[in-house]
Amino acid sequence: MQNGQVENAPVVIVGAGQAGFSVAAKLRDLGHTARITLVGAEPHPPYQRPPLSKGYLLGELTEERLYLRPPAFYEQKAIELRLGTEVETIDRDGREVTLSDGSTLPYAHLVLATGSRPRLLPPDQGGNLEGVYYLRSIADIRKLADEFVAGRRVVIIGGGYIGLEAAAVSAKLGLSVTLVESAPRILQRVASAHTASFFRELHRGHGVEILEGAGLAQLTGRNGRVTHAVLTDGRSLPADFVIVGIGIKPNVELAEIAGLDVENGIKVDSRCRTVDRAILAAGDCASFPWKGRHIRLESVGNAVDQGEAAARTIMGQPQEYHAEPWFWSDQFDCKLQIAGLSGDYDCAVTRLVSDTALSVWYYKQEKLLAVDAINQPAAYMVAKRLIAQGKSPDKAKVGDAGFELKSLLA
Incomplete structure (x- = not known):
């Protein structure tokens, strides 16, 4: 499909969460002019989920403040919201989806941003x-x-x-x-x-x-x-x-029924494409290549970045998606910020600044994998940049609270 055709080809996005929103918004930013339909099972426009277990649960945030954009945004960008509706089947040959209300939507590209759901007690x-x-x-x-x-x-x-x-x-x-x-x-x-x-x-x-x-x-x-x-x-x-x-489980059932590959999520390549090149996946539900293996990330950062990567692929401007994992958690008066993935570390170095401020640096042999920073935003920012650049500082230096971490970026 030529670029002019891409810009004028309809896109259906299944899932009105952070990833689905990011696909739709980025498509418009990149000049897509045809129909974009965002289908969401919930009756709400796309909203932030992390504050649900924090500020919203505490009553400090209203529902409207959770919304990623006000409803007027979707009208201005001509993004059609089909809320309180689910996609029940995908016709890959006919390139259309059937919704729970019986209607159908044609697509040139279909994006599965179906997210995840909690693991339930039986x-x-x-x-x-x-x-x-x-x-x-x-x-x-x-x-x-x-x-x-x-x-x-x-x-x-x-x-x-x-x-x-x-x-x-x-x-x-x-x-x-x-x-x-x-x-x-x-x-x-x-x-x-x-x-x-x-x-x-x-x-x-x-x-x-x-x-x-x-x-x-x-x-x-x-x-x-x-x-x-x-x-x-x-x-x-x-x-x-x-x-x-x-824990949570990725929503992969729709992809399975459609015959797409599933491997701890909907399996995609580095450009967010499934085995059917007209169908992409992004966000919590997507399993993508990362450092020689396929992984799935449950984070806002991944949903945004991967959603935008999917939009670029649709627009014929593909870039390989290289995830830079980061996460955070707020508990009481403490903010935990995490850069990288610590899964197979063999050494953890603690940098203790005070009783309420510290960071933990995870290494595999001499390679820095990840950092947990507790009330230490400066340590988090330095670590994030070091990991992105593939740099691994000396363990003794990061463990010395008197050592200036910013000097590692010089």
């Missing part, structure tokens, strides 16, 4: 009881809001970032909080023991009870509503309500 573990909640959507928070009454007891299942953020909000609002983590420690999959230790003590200092190495056996209830969380060691924790944060 019904036989009490997951179907009233008073069991997840933190993934505006609707989830609305259901949960009335539960936050000072003095009530909440049990949080899962000691990852979502669980810890929910615990921090709950404690701030005066609830009695118990967090249960089945792994030997919190943040087991995503951070070092040093970072986990800091946040464990932070939470305990705010009255949160943390139970590590404690599996959930069963949620039990009365009259259909949860009343207790029973652990595998036999302990029974009273609960007025329960928040579950045990």
Whole structure:
């Protein structure tokens, strides 16, 4: 397809989250003039998800402040929103999709930005009881809001970032909080023991009870509503309500039904294309090549950058997508900023500036992989640039709180 044809060919984007929004907005910025349709299952225009478990849950943000753009933006950019609607089937030969309302949409390019969903507790573990909640959507928070009454007891299942953020909000609002983590420690999959230790003590200092190495056996209830969380060691924790944060699953079912390759997400190449070159994928749902393997990233930064990369591919201006992973988490008065992926590190160097400010630098042999910066924005910015440039500073230097990190960028 020639460039002129590309600019005038209809694009359908499935998923009205951060990635889907980024595709649509970038297409218009790059000069796409034809129909762009953004299909979203929720009734809301694209909005930010990270504040759901922080400011929105606390009541500090209104729903409108979550929106990535006001509704007028989509009219101005001629981006058609089909909200409260789902794509049910993809006809790859006919290049059209069928929606849940029975209508169809033709496409020259289709972008799957279907995102992800929470892992659910199964019904036989009490997951179907009233008073069991997840933190993934505006609707989830609305259901949960009335539960936050000072003095009530909440049990949080899962000691990852979502669980810890929910615990921090709950404690701030005066609830009695118990967090249960089945792994030997919190943040087991995503951070070092040093970072986990800091946040464990932070939470305990705010009255949160943390139970590590404690599996959930069963949620039990009365009259259909949860009343207790029973652990595998036999302990029974009273609960007025329960928040579950045990991970997410990419939404790949639509891609599977359409016969696309799925490998821990919808498999794409470095230009965001699936095996069907008319279909692309971006965001939480996409599994893409990174340093010799395929990975999937669950972050705002990846959703934005990969969405824009997909738009460039559609416009015939492809650039290989080279992800630079970064994440953040706000808990109490602490901000954790993460650059890189620490997965297979063999050495962690702690740079302690004060009791409330430190960074943890992850190495594999002599190569810097990632950095966790706690209340240390300068360390985060330096680390992010070093990792992007492929530079690995001397471990002794980064571990010396008196050493000027900015000099590493010279």
